[in-house]
Structures are given as C-alpha cells and as structure tokens.
Amino acid sequence: MFLAPCRRxxxxxxxxxxxALAVVAAQSRPSDVWWAPGQGTPxxxxxxxxxxxxxxxxxxxxxxxETKGHPFFEPIGTNGRACITCHxxxxxxxxxxxxxxxxxxxxxxxxxxxxxxxGANCPTLPxxxxxxxxxxxxxxxxxxxxxxxxRRADGTAIDPEFAIEVVRDPTGCNTDPMYGLQSPNPSIxxxxxxxxxxxxxxxxxQNFGVGPFVTKNGTPAAIDPATGRPTSMNxxxxxxxxxxxxxxxxxxxxxxxxxxxxxxxxxxRIVEFEQQVYVAQxxxxxxxxxxxPDGPPAFGPRNLAAGEAGVLGNNTTRFVFPLGARWGSGxxxxxxxxxxxxxxxxxxxxxxxxxxxxxxxxxxxxxxVGLGNPTKRTCATCHGMHMTGMDTANGWMDIGTTNLxxxxxxxxxxxxxxxxxxxxFRVTCKADVRPHPFLGRVIYTQDPGRALIxxxxxxxxxxxxxxxxxxxxxxxxxxxxxxxxxxxxxxFYDRRYNIGFSEQERQxxxxxxxxx
Amino acid sequence: xxxxxxxxxxxxxxxxxxxxxxxxxxADGQLNFVGCPIVRDTASVPCWLAEYEGELYFLTIQSDVSxxxxxxxxxxxVLVEGTLxxxxxxxxxxxxxxxxxxxxxxxxxxxxxxxxxxxRYNLTFEPPRPPGPSLGRLAFDAGPAAIAATPAIPPSxxxxxxxxAFDGLVAFNHAAVLSEVxxxxxAVKAQSIEIxxxxxxxxxxxxxxIVEEASIDRRRAEQLAVLLRxxxxxxxxxTVRWEDLSTGATGVDDHLMRRAVIxxxx
Numbered sequence: 093m094f095l096a097p098c099r100r101x102x103x104x105x106x107x108x109x110x111x112a113l114a115v116v117a118a119q120s121r122p123s124d125v126w127w128a129p130g131q132g133t134p135x136x137x138x139x140x141x142x143x144x145x146x147x148x149x150x151x152x153x154x155x156x157x158e159t160k161g162h163p164f165f166e167p168i169g170t171n172g173r174a175c176i177t178c179h180x181x182x183x184x185x186x187x188x189x190x191x192x193x194x195x196x197x198x199x200x201x202x203x204x205x206x207x208x209x210x211g212a213n214c215p216t217l218p219x220x221x222x223x224x225x226x227x228x229x230x231x232x233x234x235x236x237x238x239x240x241x242x243r244r245a246d247g248t249a250i251d252p253e254f255a256i257e258v259v260r261d262p263t264g265c266n267t268d269p270m271y272g273l274q275s276p277n278p279s280i281x282x283x284x285x286x287x288x289x290x291x292x293x294x295x296x297x298q299n300f301g302v303g304p305f306v307t308k309n310g311t312p313a314a315i316d317p318a319t320g321r322p323t324s325m326n327x328x329x330x331x332x333x334x335x336x337x338x339x340x341x342x343x344x345x346x347x348x349x350x351x352x353x354x355x356x357x358x359x360x361r362i363v364e365f366e367q368q369v370y371v372a373q374x375x376x377x378x379x380x381x382x383x384x385p386d387g388p389p390a391f392g393p394r395n396l397a398a399g400e401a402g403v404l405g406n407n408t409t410r411f412v413f414p415l416g417a418r419w420g421s422g423x424x425x426x427x428x429x430x431x432x433x434x435x436x437x438x439x440x441x442x443x444x445x446x447x448x449x450x451x452x453x454x455x456x457x458x459x460x461v462g463l464g465n466p467t468k469r470t471c472a473t474c475h476g477m478h479m480t481g482m483d484t485a486n487g488w489m490d491i492g493t494t495n496l497x498x499x500x501x502x503x504x505x506x507x508x509x510x511x512x513x514x515x516x517f518r519v520t521c522k523a524d525v526r527p528h529p530f531l532g533r534v535i536y537t538q539d540p541g542r543a544l545i546x547x548x549x550x551x552x553x554x555x556x557x558x559x560x561x562x563x564x565x566x567x568x569x570x571x572x573x574x575x576x577x578x579x580x581x582x583x584f585y586d587r588r589y590n591i592g593f594s595e596q597e598r599q600x601x602x603x604x605x606x607x608x
Numbered sequence: 609x610x611x612x613x614x615x616x617x618x619x620x621x622x623x624x625x626x627x628x629x630x631x632x633x634x635a636d637g638q639l640n641f642v643g644c645p646i647v648r649d650t651a652s653v654p655c656w657l658a659e660y661e662g663e664l665y666f667l668t669i670q671s672d673v674s675x676x677x678x679x680x681x682x683x684x685x686v687l688v689e690g691t692l693x694x695x696x697x698x699x700x701x702x703x704x705x706x707x708x709x710x711x712x713x714x715x716x717x718x719x720x721x722x723x724x725x726x727x728r729y730n731l732t733f734e735p736p737r738p739p740g741p742s743l744g745r746l747a748f749d750a751g752p753a754a755i756a757a758t759p760a761i762p763p764s765x766x767x768x769x770x771x772x773a774f775d776g777l778v779a780f781n782h783a784a785v786l787s788e789v790x791x792x793x794x795a796v797k798a799q800s801i802e803i804x805x806x807x808x809x810x811x812x813x814x815x816x817x818i819v820e821e822a823s824i825d826r827r828r829a830e831q832l833a834v835l836l837r838x839x840x841x842x843x844x845x846x847t848v849r850w851e852d853l854s855t856g857a858t859g860v861d862d863h864l865m866r867r868a869v870i871x872x873x874x
Binding site: 306407410447451467529530 | 653672713745
C-alpha cells in the first residue's frame, strides 16, 4: 500500500494518485481537523491527519462512510456531544490534549466537549472557567464517576474487600455533598483518558487467553450477553463493560447524557462503524512513508485490518510488531537517503521493545502469574498481542501509574507552587482478606482502577493495558495522562523498573512507538 | 508497617501454627523447609534458589505461565517441599526434584537477595524458554493433545481435584481446571455439584509442623462455589463441605492435602 502525502490545503480531501483514496493531510495541523457532532461530512475510506511525528491514517475498511444521521456522529444525547466528540479521527479515534486545548480556544470553553457532567473537575464548579476544567485542559482527563460499593452487572452490590477513604480531593468532587463518597448516591470520581475506538477486533477478540475464567486470578470472565461467550475484557481501563454495544450504551448515558437508552438500531450502527475502522501512523516526519509497498507488515491501518486478532506476538515467529525482511536489510532507501537514519532508529527501537531484558518486579497480575518476582523479561512480555501490544488475556495490571509510591506526584516543598491535581485515596484491605502481596494492607492510590469494579484488594491500581496504535496522534499517555510525551512514557518505565536505558535506547524506543 | 514488625507478625503467625516432632531430615530424600527465595541471574533466564542449614538448593528456573513449577517471589518467604535429586547442581544449588513451592501470603521485607550472574553458575542446558520472546510456543506446551476415544456414553459423574499452595486460594493457575469443570457440567447438564475443601499441614525437616490457617478448608470450598456460580453455573444444586486433614502431616507428599475436590453429577 502506498499512501501519497497530500500537501495541498489543510483538511481538504484529495485523491491518492496510487489508490484513489481520499486523504486529508497537511504538514502543519489545520484548524478544521476537528469533527463536530452532526457535521454530516462523508468519512473517506482512508484519511490521513497530521501530528507532531507525521500523519496518522484512519481506514474505513468497508469503504467511504456516510456519517449524516449516523448515531456515532450525531449529538444523540442532551449535551450536544456525539461519540465522535471524544473519538476524533485526527487523534487516532481518541482525543489528544492538543485538540482539547484547541477547542477551548476556539469556543471559549463552550464546546460540548466541556460539558459539566465529566468535562469539568466536578459538575458543581463554575462553567467556562478554565480552573473548573483543569484536568481536561492540562492532562486530557474526563471524570468517571463510579458507584461505591461496586455493583454487579445485575445491579446488586458487591461487598468490597477493602475500605476506601478520600485523602486528597483537589477537584472537590469526592467530598461533594451531591457527587461524593458521602452523598446520597455514594460514588468515587476518578479521572481518565478516553481510549481509541478503533482496531476493535483486537480489543474485543475472543482468541488466545480468553476463557470462562480469567487467567490472571481465576475469577469468572465477563460474559457477552448477546452471545453468552466470555470476553477479553480489554475494552476499557477498568474492564467495567465487556463489549462494544455495552460500552456504547454506557457512554451514551454517562457522557452524552442521553435521556433514555440507545435503540437496538442505534447500537448496531455504532458497533458496525467501530468494527470496521482502523488507525495507525502512516507517515513519519523523519522516516517517510510507513506504508510503502512491501514495507513493514506492522505498519499502517490496512495491515491492522488484515492482521490476525488475539494471537501472541511475543515470539520470534510472529512478532508483536513485525518489521519484515525489507526493513531488516537496507530499509528500503539508499544509505545516503535522509530517511535511512530514522528507519534504522525505528528498527533499533523495535529490538529494544522485543529483546532488551530488565527486571520486572512487584507488578500485580504480572509477577503473580507464574513468572516469579522479579522476572527478567522484556516490554513484549506484557505487551504481547500481535499488532497492538495489548495483553491477549484479560489485561489489567498494576505497573504503578496510579498507585504510590510509583505514581507521579507533585513534589511538595516551599519553593514549588504547583499543587496535586488528582485525588488521592487510602485503601485498607479488610482483616479477613489477604493483604496485597506487594503493597500490603494499606495502599495509597490516585485511581483504584479495576478494584472499583471488582472490589478486590489485589486489583487496586490495576489498569487494562491499552493498544499502542496511533500513539503519535493522541498524547498524553497512561490512563491518567501522567506522561505528556512518548519520552515521558519511556522514562516512567525506566524509573519504575530501574531499567537503565541508554539515551540511544530511549530515543529509538520513542521513535519506534511514534511509528505505530 | 516496618519490616521488623512484618517479620514479627510472620513469626507470631508461624508460632501459632507450629507443632514439634522428631526431625525428619533429608535422610529419606525429602526436604521441607521455609526460607527466603534467592534469585540468581545467568546469561539466560534466572535461577531460583533457597538456602537451608548452610546448603543452597536449586528450586526452578524462570520460564512462563505453562511451567509446572513456577518461581517464588522476593518479598515473601517460600515453603519448599522437595525431594533431593542426584542431578548435577544447577546454578550452584543442590537440585530438588520434584519440588512444590508455596509463596507464603505474608510479606517479608527481608527476602531481597538477588545474585549477579557468574560464569561458573551459568546454565549448562538450553532453558525451555529464553528471557525474552519465545520461539513460537509456550515453554511447556505439550502440543496437540492425543485424541482420546470418546466414550459412547459420557460419564455421568466426574471428579476434579483443585490443588493449592500452602494457605492458598484460587489463583492464576486454576483457570484451566475451573474451565474444565464448567465445560463438563454444561455438557452433561449437571444437576448437582459437591465441593469439599481441605486444610492441610506440612511436617518440616526440622521437626516442626506448620498448619494452614484455621478456616482455609471452608474458604476454599466456598470460594469455588462462588466462582462457579459466577460463571453462570447456577442450575445445579451445590453442596459445600470442608474437612480438616491437618493432623495427618508426615513430611512426605503433604502437599496433596492442600486441595479441594469438585464432584459434578448429571
């Protein structure tokens, strides 16, 4: 596949000379890449959108897509938002901090994106004041309010294994009399990034590692009510809903503030769209096209659409992100070509990802699943699913992005005026349950993650591994937006696991991740 | 909680559960002890060792989730129940084989020993799996199972044994057996499921006997019922019992006591 770069006017669809596919592209980001709810524009079969590292490609595998009247693209709730609001094509079907800030500037904070329900730090705060929306404006985070105690799918309450207290509440929402933990409908507000709604055959696969019982802890896997089959539970950060249909329903009620429920037809149309859209970086600003004929089979949305879902790639037969023979010898360009060095760096970054060992320790649902603590492994151990770098099995783990002592915290001292932005909770595992094997009976966390759904002590701070595609288009990273750049993401791992990456390894890994 | 307080907690717990008898040492080939695991790096995968009475013992190497013996955890003590083997030392340790390892639930901050690789302790064999990507299969993947002759009439009753680590409940390695229970019960349209949880003990080589926590037999049985019901196996009638076997420790095959038995009847 060759995706010809379009250097014409910004955000104007043009035809690729090679495959006559519509492409939207520009070197500098145009002002109209934002897809507004109800704008009704036809969605090209293949569109490319610029980002800081090149272009991300969005493929509608079923062909050009009619969006007028489509429930994914129309504001079907009460607050003016549509699904597309937080799943923007230019942002790899997620939402970048860059887009958030552009919308604030363009609309003075009046875009439905900033709806008080979850686009504000707490719905009680004054609208249109940037301080009320600081977590969205500074870290790309939306408020997720979850009932406490947790509830099963049938609505019955779970008796949690732990007690939870609010230690720090900079947003005010967890202690708010209407929305907080002590309110008439007790709930806990955590703040998370939206995930890409694309490449969904991977995020919802029912292949290797998916069975009736979760292979991390033996608990029953969530069942797809439509099919009766167990699910991978890898769709959301906390695995609270297991299927695209249920996610759509949940999002329509929570984020779009839909008065009723999606109709069966609306749900089916949303799912149908989500099952055919693929995203991946297609151009690197330094390495050139990533989707040349016979180029690396890992790259580009077409390869994702053709790939096998839910299979292990942490091996030297299939690979997680196969680069193929061509990039193994000559990199498709001459030695003098300026793209050569960038391609070599990407290839080295791939090898760091696959083969650079380090000691992984004290990570719940990784060190506890038969590998030992510590285990000498590589990035591909956890990020092992072919083509996405997700977990093939039910993939929630604690790598320390939200749990102390590893989570990023503002340094408190007399010389620093910055204050913590995220809430902090104290979790105390009850006396009749085993303490957390690595964190003990008392855990401090910014976001209890899966534990707010399961009620299990061992799930505190566990977050479902997300896919690695379209990363360059959707900073910041991690569920709480704590890594502003890919470099910060790599540095987090280096700090957490005492890896000791060289500067070259860091740069190569960043370049590799940015090409996915 | 400080490390010393945690250690005191562990010893208090152990003392409450320990009885003494004449030592049953390694003379009979069985060696049972509790100690800190030690991880030794090698040029390939790390080795896991433990020290007992001045001798270093080899427990296992790192492989993957398919391994029959999986490595213990630093930060926790490990119960070792092994048989002395005549195999050459591995990573400097006397080989225990077969060996059963139980990571003890209580944290122990004193278990931190990581040894660097030394040429003399490098593995002399190819490990089932390198420390990074595999060659395309799990380390102990037996390949396609032999096709067993399908009985003309499926059995109406089948018994499943769930084995546990010391003081252990359901963990990652139980998903397979639970899936088998679910598949059989669904296939035969089970009418009843009987679950019996057991509590065990281990006679250590120093003559002490350590006993599992008092309610573990009940917790095992009840947890299995909850998990099976949670997997939508709600039609059968459940009978849940438990039994304390902890007076029967002999120092040999004591790990077999730590189990639950699920009997599924059509």
